[in-house]
Amino acid sequence: MNWEAFWLTVRLASLVSVVLLVIGIPIAYWIASSRWRWKFLVEAAVALPIVLPPTVLGFYVLVALGSRSPLGRWWESLTGHTLAFTFEGLVIGSLLYSLPFAVQPFAAAFGAVDPRLLRASASLGQSPVQTFRRVVIPLSTAGLVTGFTLSFAHTLGEFGVVLMVGGNIPGVTRTVSIDIYDRVQDAQYASANQTALVLLVISFVLLAIVYGVNRRAGMVGPWR
Amino acid sequence: MNWEAFWLTVRLASLVSVVLLVIGIPIAYWIASSRWRWKFLVEAAVALPIVLPPTVLGFYVLVALGSRSPLGRWWESLTGHTLAFTFEGLVIGSLLYSLPFAVQPFAAAFGAVDPRLLRASASLGQSPVQTFRRVVIPLSTAGLVTGFTLSFAHTLGEFGVVLMVGGNIPGVTRTVSIDIYDRVQDAQYASANQTALVLLVISFVLLAIVYGVNRRAGMVGPWR
């Protein structure tokens, strides 16, 4: 059991899903509230990262962050090392790849809030941002939980991007998913199964906690 | 440009996302409407396939479909061949892997429908199933579109499971994502870039059509 990889993975997934909460909410807010007629193009663009095979996306990210790209060189001149093959690089790659899993459910939930409540809030002197914070967000918890858990779980299992951008360096960028992959490749099935099982159980517990805390009320009404 | 792979991929992604619509809706309906206290455990379980690295999940699927598993033998006795390395096998693997991307947004949208409308529908003599069809589904389009596009786009880019279960057979199981991957591996960057670009453009157009048709109204209200 490679606990180092576990700990790294959980850190990565938590960080990515929390950052996606932070940057996904404003993007989704814009998508849900803008009346720009070409908005649907932006919506389509948000979903694009996931249509590429993850290793290929990872390849492009690698090239973009690597020591031969301007971005990579700028970062290197700043920090002394490239973004690729670091934990920060993993975070960037995973963020890009999991973005749609956060943004799309958020936007769907925001758009479903009863507009009459937004009107009421404005008439009570609350600015759009306050209204968003005090009415839209609390009434969108199901969508927020969905986006959060999808991006969290997806980052746990993320493999292609992480492998490419991270380079599978123990303790720095070797996540559980790569670890399991390595074992399977190596025909160490027993230890692969064991690691996969532990990953599944821990993920299950984490997800169950999230869903349990944010218990859906169950549609009220005569659903018998 | 490998148009055969393209066509195959689009067929796969369409089939998978449509099937997920069909089987995801009842599952999401159950999640949204059940008042079973342990329901949250099922919700957590639905998200589990994505916490495994896709190739590893693919490996397990491969084992489950193979001639050494009961399921594989049963299928083989029925059809004369194993499910692995066939288009049907790809569909099964992708369905499993993309399930949470469909079910979770669906369930979130269903749960957000105003319960008073369900009461009104029941009082007008409509059974829960009719109510679901005539009220819940039409009021959940944003969530349905989200789940549909996420599962569609994700299947387009799916690589690990497809590679494992499909065996990369041209015209049968070689999808675009594998094709691009092969080219990158082979250092044919120019043709990889070109294929990736075509995939991105076509996906973008398809997604834009879906979002354009199901245009979000934009939150009504004084959002200035």
Place this chain on the structure above:
Amino acid sequence: MEVRTAPALAVPQTSSELEVRIRKRFPHPEGTFHLHVHFRALAGFTILFGASGAGKTTVLDCIAGLTDPDQGRIALGGEQLYDSDGKRNVPAWKRHIGYVLQDLALFPHLTAEENVAYGLRQFGAAERRARSREMLEAFRIDRLRERRPAQISGGERQRVALARTLVTEPRALLLDEPLAALDRPTRSSIVEDLRRWNQRYRIPILFVTHSVEEVFALGEEVIVLEAGKIVAQGQPRDVIDAPRLETVAQLAGFENIFDATVLAGHEDRGTMTCRIGTASLDLETPMIRAEAGSQVRIGIRAGDIMLATESPRGLSARNILPGAIQKLESRAGMISAFVNCSGAEFEVHLTLAAREALSLSSGKNVWVVIKTHSCHLLRQ
């Protein structure tokens, strides 16, 4: 509305009586709300009347099957809909009971016409269309038929909700303040429509309203709820015009309610004398079982009091009290006169015509004339 001559849905011709005997508790930290009612509603209008929060909507929810009672029995035309003993609980959508919800709950994704046609799934498209068009016309909202609920006014929405329920030809009808957002002419014409509907279908109709006018316009029977219990039941003229309870008198709009002390009884004429509050003013009221010295409350409608500008003679009324007009106020189509009689203030309603005839004005000395039987002794 025009009544269809050949309804495709069979109208139940059996005596359709609604029997309700239920208990339902909403526990709250500040005190449990406890609904406990037992009543029968025959075909025709039964008005549910009562203060805000009395439990009217909860009763309707239970009958419709949208809320489960804790215990009891609900039966319609002999069929058990709910029985906590027999463990029977017919689901709402199988009860065939029409219900116009207090918050309307129109389907936001459907046009007005589609909303109205929503419950007509059993018919073909043409029939569905014909029936809903007819109903929209009856409620004068056919011009809205292509619009969504967000694009019509509050009163229009209320009419769509009514039409949507009535068009399904239910076995019983539950109407929760269905006319609250309507103007007077629209309201009267819908009241007329409902009366005609009632004559045609003869089903039990439970009608919640706060309007005393609607009680009298529609009510064959009225049930008054207070804090989840039935406190009065009967014909409007008995329940509303001659209330036994102070709360009912308030709901019915009794303008004059006084504290009083019983002075003496007069067995011979079945009356007693009561002294109003601290004023040295005695009223003769109907007899009740109460000892001399006990405290009572007396309610008198402003419309039951007469004013005279000369001391009236030869009247049967036993209470003729001199006083002075304090002020006159215009009300809708009438005048309220406030008359001070030895410290007690009486509100008296007059028609505009009567004010002219008596040439009343502020400060004028008048006689207040009150019949014994206009003095209602109220329990608290």
Place this chain on the structure above:
Amino acid sequence: MEVRTAPALAVPQTSSELEVRIRKRFPHPEGTFHLHVHFRALAGFTILFGASGAGKTTVLDCIAGLTDPDQGRIALGGEQLYDSDGKRNVPAWKRHIGYVLQDLALFPHLTAEENVAYGLRQFGAAERRARSREMLEAFRIDRLRERRPAQISGGERQRVALARTLVTEPRALLLDEPLAALDRPTRSSIVEDLRRWNQRYRIPILFVTHSVEEVFALGEEVIVLEAGKIVAQGQPRDVIDAPRLETVAQLAGFENIFDATVLAGHEDRGTMTCRIGTASLDLETPMIRAEAGSQVRIGIRAGDIMLATESPRGLSARNILPGAIQKLESRAGMISAFVNCSGAEFEVHLTLAAREALSLSSGKNVWVVIKTHSCHLLRQ
């Protein structure tokens, strides 16, 4: 409600007048709805009155900033809120206008208390709590403070919505049928509260209602809307009690409206004689500019008509018509008598007291007495 002696929010002491001049069109295939109004509302109550769909809510939406007019100007206390020329359009949330929406729109995720405190973000937690508690008590809903909107009754919700808006101490107040779901005693006590509020704050209050009672209880000024236009404006006693338009008379609840033909004018006493419908019944009415033979409509309130059991003498009233009582009906606290005079049926309102005094019953011969000035000539 008890009025706070030291409000933390400065009450604008300047003459706060609301001026509204707007156009707004809702194009619909069946005909465009066209709102075009111009009015001023001074501090105090201005009632918006009009049939369902007349445009009342649209006016309030425009003033609140929740709907953009197509064109016009809205100013409050000298500040331009909207000006289509100057391209000024202050967003709703900066207007400081309180608005109780017709559909309430309580926040479903907040308790009653949190709903009420919602608009008080500028205060500290303690102050916020104190203010909302006080307001909840004033509206007698403090026991609900921990509950969500789904767990309270319709009338309770309405009171929460009112409290939520009033607690913010706005510069102007828009109330869209805020009392529609309330019982009579609760309604009167809130009317009292609102009057006191008005005396304290002296801000413009636009109040939409369908209740003539509320118009008279609150209205210093009333504006009648019809199909998006102002058709009458003034004090209730002029507008509602002496309407010039048939539609207004209907909204005000005029019970008797007849077709009539002008027979002759009497310049000397400023009256004219009209023949009612096909009945051979002549009425003397106030003079208007109309030629003999032209068609007019006449409205008479049931409360403005007197009944006499003997032929009245020495009365100034010029219309004394013999007839027979067709039927008597109980109304809330009064009696409606339907009297047939030579084929025309008059509805006459009597107090219960009057019925007893005259011992009226069906079939009895009576005289109907109508003053000239109770006959209102109506435009259509």
Place this chain on the structure above:
Amino acid sequence: QEITVAAAADLSAALPEIVAKYKSQTGQNVALTFGASGNLSTQIRNGAPFDVFFSADEEYPKQLIADGLADQDTLYRYAVGQLVLWVPNDVPVDVQKLGMQALLDPAVKKISIANPQHAPYGRAAEAALKHEGIYDRVSSRLVVGENISQAAQFVESGNAQAGLLALSHAMQPAMKSKGRYWTVPLDSYPTLNQAAVVLSRSKQQKAARKFLEFLRGPAAGAVLADYGFSLPAEKH
């Protein structure tokens, strides 16, 4: 100071053992990263912080040298890979006797190989099939794994009935009990030279070279042989 070694996936069993020996001798820590040789070389080009690169072929190291990313003088052919035809126990064909011809048996419905486009063993498999003259008759039954491990998984899970795999795989304990193999003659496919190189970017040139040196020694060679790698015939 630790050195980081990027190594082809087929060394994932052998290399840890060698590293353990090396550490007990010298106390030097060696971190191992396994991956597809193509991926690893792409990553090296983009700045991956590796010190030594063990490729599964000779091409990738040579290209790195040509691009100035590795030092020519450190290039070392550490092993030669061998191709075997592997058949699971439940497939009734006698591979020992039939050799490649076993693939024509109707019981063999699918044959797994690694991707000939970029995996050396895939290229070798293709060449061997062509050499045997049966490529055209079996090509419709080929399933392609993205690397040699995946090709092994296809047969091992029972989805393919035969596979052209690396000897190093066939010798793994997990595989040994499950099937039988026939070693494909070395002359039927181009030699699978596997080479290692020290990377120019490495800041620990000395330690890296020292580790490579150890690999030339008999201790490391024995371990490699145990895992099915034959030692190179000639040395640079």
